[in-house]
Amino acid sequence: MVDVLVIGGGNAALCAALMAREAGASVLLLEAAPRAWRGGNTQHTRNLRCMHDAPQDVLVEAYSEEEYWQDLRKVTGGVTDETLARLVIRASSTCRSWMHQHGVRFQPSLSGALHTARTNAFFMGGGKALVNAYYRSAERLGVQIRYDMPVDRLELQGGRFIAAHAGAQRITARSCVLAAGGFESNREWLREAWGRNERGEYPADNFLIRGTRFNTGTLLKHLIDAGADSIGDPTQAHMVAIDARAPLYDGGICTRIDCVSLGVVLNREAQRFYDEGEDFWPKRYAIWGRLVAQQPGQVAWSVIDAKAVGRFMPPVFPGARADSLPELARQLGLDEAAFMQTLTQYNAACRVGRFDHTLLDDCHTAGLAPAKTHWARPIDTPPFFGYPLKPGVTFTYLGLKVNEHAAVHFGGQASDNLFVAGEMMAGNVLGQGYTAGVGMSIGTAFGRIAGTQAANAASKERQLASA
Numbered sequence: 001m002v003d004v005l006v007i008g009g010g011n012a013a014l015c016a017a018l019m020a021r022e023a024g025a026s027v028l029l030l031e032a033a034p035r036a037w038r039g040g041n042t043q044h045t046r047n048l049r050c051m052h053d054a055p056q057d058v059l060v061e062a063y064s065e066e067e068y069w070q071d072l073r074k075v076t077g078g079v080t081d082e083t084l085a086r087l088v089i090r091a092s093s094t095c096r097s098w099m100h101q102h103g104v105r106f107q108p109s110l111s112g113a114l115h116t117a118r119t120n121a122f123f124m125g126g127g128k129a130l131v132n133a134y135y136r137s138a139e140r141l142g143v144q145i146r147y148d149m150p151v152d153r154l155e156l157q158g159g160r161f162i163a164a165h166a167g168a169q170r171i172t173a174r175s176c177v178l179a180a181g182g183f184e185s186n187r188e189w190l191r192e193a194w195g196r197n198e199r200g201e202y203p204a205d206n207f208l209i210r211g212t213r214f215n216t217g218t219l220l221k222h223l224i225d226a227g228a229d230s231i232g233d234p235t236q237a238h239m240v241a242i243d244a245r246a247p248l249y250d251g252g253i254c255t256r257i258d259c260v261s262l263g264v265v266l267n268r269e270a271q272r273f274y275d276e277g278e279d280f281w282p283k284r285y286a287i288w289g290r291l292v293a294q295q296p297g298q299v300a301w302s303v304i305d306a307k308a309v310g311r312f313m314p315p316v317f318p319g320a321r322a323d324s325l326p327e328l329a330r331q332l333g334l335d336e337a338a339f340m341q342t343l344t345q346y347n348a349a350c351r352v353g354r355f356d357h358t359l360l361d362d363c364h365t366a367g368l369a370p371a372k373t374h375w376a377r378p379i380d381t382p383p384f385f386g387y388p389l390k391p392g393v394t395f396t397y398l399g400l401k402v403n404e405h406a407a408v409h410f411g412g413q414a415s416d417n418l419f420v421a422g423e424m425m426a427g428n429v430l431g432q433g434y435t436a437g438v439g440m441s442i443g444t445a446f447g448r449i450a451g452t453q454a455a456n457a458a459s460k461e462r463q464l465a466s467a
């Protein structure tokens, strides 16, 4: 029998598998995806948010534990577990040398990449390179890896892991780490969670999934049904406004529309509905998917003028382009009169001070609802551009409740051989909201803890058996 079974094949699973193997355990990793699609949402990532008290290799200045914690507290509105959050924050300051040992390389933030040079370490070659490096290291260390292995259910006995079932196969192990992602690719579950709105729409039917199609939440549902303690609200998720023309799955990072704070966003009725300049884009981009999800038809348009060009990461699909605002309204299929009224009112309300996109500047609107509180400049310089937006789900927050040892709980009791990491428990730290790079911080911290704990549990079990 193998010591540690790891279920999942993304960052959290790989961190757990590597740590368990380094601790001397034999490890088997089961990945639902075929080899070519291995790595879950992790293959789409770019960076990790890191605490540091002084400049460190690719990170400039300092980002203290307290500032990181305050950022997290603010974006989650306090719906977070401070002990677990601080554990993640501290772990983020020391994990990079371990990642480096396993082949991950870092590079400085690119300009235009969400104001992140101080806070986020970028992976050289992106998440795909990180995933490949971890798999290479795992294979070299002797971790057994099996692809095309979606696990359907676990066999449990009084909160203890006994075996995993994948189709007709039954796989036993001394301990187990669950790292099988959220349920973002389970469209029925999303539909059930979001329900029907007052307009009679099922908003979730119009969501696009930014990452892997393999995160169906099968084991999350199974564990909750089996009595595991859960945390979080099924409608809470990291949701970004992405290009409405993106594919249903795996559109990844390049479909994100990053010019929101440089212009205005209009719904199907050509009305603005939220402050586009509320805060820096890395602290706000993850609320826009949800905001669009609340609009009629779950669709909106980001409108900018020539002044914004070159100040944001260009998206993969070109925007509609026009030399006049009425022409842009026609191209976007929006009511021209309503569009012109919204833009005229907005332009007239702009109080332009000293525009600076790197600061919370003093360019704002006056007497307009909703206000635009920073970076408000009239949209008056052709050519004008418009990008259609839809909600893009990155990952869901409903998860399994854990303690600082990453143990799954049943009726408040920690399991002694079943652990969980990554998106499957991120809701302990992220009750709502998001700040860029914290998903990988959570998965790396808890993946490493879960792997170590699972190796310890297996070693105890072996000793008991041989006593």
Ligand SMILES: Cc1cc2nc3c(=O)[nH]c(=O)nc-3n(C[C@H](O)[C@H](O)[C@H](O)COP(=O)(O)OP(=O)(O)OC[C@H]3O[C@@H](n4cnc5c(N)ncnc54)[C@H](O)[C@@H]3O)c2cc1C
Pocket: 007, 008, 009, 010, 011, 012, 013, 030, 031, 032, 033, 038, 039, 040, 041, 042, 043, 044, 045, 046, 047, 048, 049, 149, 150, 151, 152, 179, 180, 181, 182, 210, 211, 212, 214, 215, 216, 217, 218, 219, 251, 252, 253, 394, 395, 421, 422, 423, 424, 436, 437, 438, 439, 440, 441, 443
């Ligand atoms: C486009 C995009 C960009 C992102 N960018 C960033 C970023 O730059 N920084 C950041 O911090 N976060 C980012 N995130 C979020 C980040 O991907 C996650 O927080 C992190 O990768 C989660 O790791 P994980 O291992 O928990 O899940 P995943 O990487 O999604 O891995 C889950 C794994 O479980 C497997 N699996 C699912 N069900 C089963 C089953 N039943 N049996 C066996 N295996 C199963 C899947 O195939 C997959 O391999 C991004 C996400 C997306 C989609």
